[in-house]
Amino acid sequence: MPRSFLVKKHFSASKKPNYSELESQTVYISPFIYDKYPLPMIPQPEILSTTAYFTPLAWDTGLLTTFFTADYKKSPISPSSSDDSSKPLDLTSFSSEDDDGGKTSDPPSPASSATEAEKFQCSQCSKSYSTFAGLSKHKQLHCDTQSRKSFSCKYCAKEYVSLGALKMHIRSHTLPCVCKICGKAFSRPWLLQGHIRTHTGEKPFSCTHCNRAFADRSNLRAHLQTHSDVKKYQCKSCSRTFSRMSLLHKHEETGCSSAQ
DNA sequence: CTGGGGAAGGGGCCC
DNA sequence: AGGGCCCCTTCCCCA
Numbered sequence: 144m145p146r147s148f149l150v151k152k153h154f155s156a157s158k159k160p161n162y163s164e165l166e167s168q169t170v171y172i173s174p175f176i177y178d179k180y181p182l183p184m185i186p187q188p189e190i191l192s193t194t195a196y197f198t199p200l201a202w203d204t205g206l207l208t209t210f211f212t213a214d215y216k217k218s219p220i221s222p223s224s225s226d227d228s229s230k231p232l233d234l235t236s237f238s239s240e241d242d243d244g245g246k247t248s249d250p251p252s253p254a255s256s257a258t259e260a261e262k263f264q265c266s267q268c269s270k271s272y273s274t275f276a277g278l279s280k281h282k283q284l285h286c287d288t289q290s291r292k293s294f295s296c297k298y299c300a301k302e303y304v305s306l307g308a309l310k311m312h313i314r315s316h317t318l319p320c321v322c323k324i325c326g327k328a329f330s331r332p333w334l335l336q337g338h339i340r341t342h343t344g345e346k347p348f349s350c351t352h353c354n355r356a357f358a359d360r361s362n363l364r365a366h367l368q369t370h371s372d373v374k375k376y377q378c379k380s381c382s383r384t385f386s387r388m389s390l391l392h393k394h395e396e397t398g399c400s401s402a403q
Numbered sequence: 404c405t406g407g408g409g410a411a412g413g414g415g416c417c418c
Numbered sequence: 419a420g421g422g423c424c425c426c427t428t429c430c431c432c433a
Contacts, residue, residue, distance in 0.1 A: 307420060308414095315412075333423070334411060341410075355408090361425065362409065369407065389428060390406070397404070 294309040295302045298316040303309040318328035320335040324342050329335045337359055340346070346356035348363040352370045357363040365387060368375065374384030376391040385391040 310420085311413085330412075331422090337410075357408080359410075361427085364425085366408075386406075388426090392428090393405080 294306050296309060296312055296316070298313070301312060303312060314330040318330055320329040320332050322328070322335060322338055322342075324339075327338060329338060340358035346358045348358070348360050349356040350363060350366055350370070352367075355366060357366060368386035371386070374386050376385045376388050377383070378385070378391060378394055380395075383394065385394060
């Protein structure tokens with residue numbers, strides 16, 4: 144994903160958040176995409192008109208293609224042919240466990256992480272991180288009680304130990320990322336990005352088992368489970384297995400016959 | 404009721 | 419320290 148899609152914002156450096164500034168931050172996607180959608184435009188609230196940022200990247204089909212090609216070069220998941228960049232990408236040649244480059248919370252593979260993970264360990268809880276920054280954030284958020292400070296949200300009762308976490312949370316109230324097609328607002332740019340795919344119909348993640356395509360990588364992962372013989376989620380009461388945790392939860396909540 | 408797809412929210416990690 | 423991305427999870431809807 145091109146970083147130019149995102150509008151860099153400058154928050155107040157003071158400990159007390161500048162709420163008016165936070166509230167006025169509105170992220171716009173490029174207007175070019177909307178040229179393809181002559182839909183009646185929803186009246187723009189004042190927040191949308193005064194601080195509009197139009198970044199260079201357009202979300203038209205051609206540029207989307209460019210975007211996807213460039214973006215996915217970073218990941219092990221890349222189109223089979225660079226000349227055929229409009230072809231949906233294939234995730235299925237990678238297992239759901241190891242296609243994330245070690246960024247997930249899954250247990251790291253012994254070969255790659257044993258030494259890395261032990262490099263920075265929390266003295267409080269012994270949790271290990273591969274980077275000092277990771278350890279620092281962990282300590283700040285969870286274990287370094289001496290340095291904990293409270294940042295309260297003015298919209299709700301939530302409190303956070305860091306200003307960054309509060310800013311992130313406040314975005315869920317202010318919803319600065321607005322879709323110009325339908326007016327729906329989102330807290331983060333990539334939520335808007337995913338939402339825009341619902342308008343464009345872009346589905347860059349394809350399943351090689353059945354040729355279905357998805358707009359969302361996670362939805363492809365969930366779909367891949369339907370092709371798997373082994374269901375990951377098992378009911379402790381009746382041992383029945385499910386492809387999704389949500390299905391297991393639903394099964395348990397609706398009353399597993401073997402429960403109790 | 405179950406299984407599956409679509410859409411979205413939030414946390415963790417890397418840069 | 420903050421921005422950005424990825425992943426996991428959840429909710430809703432439909433067949």
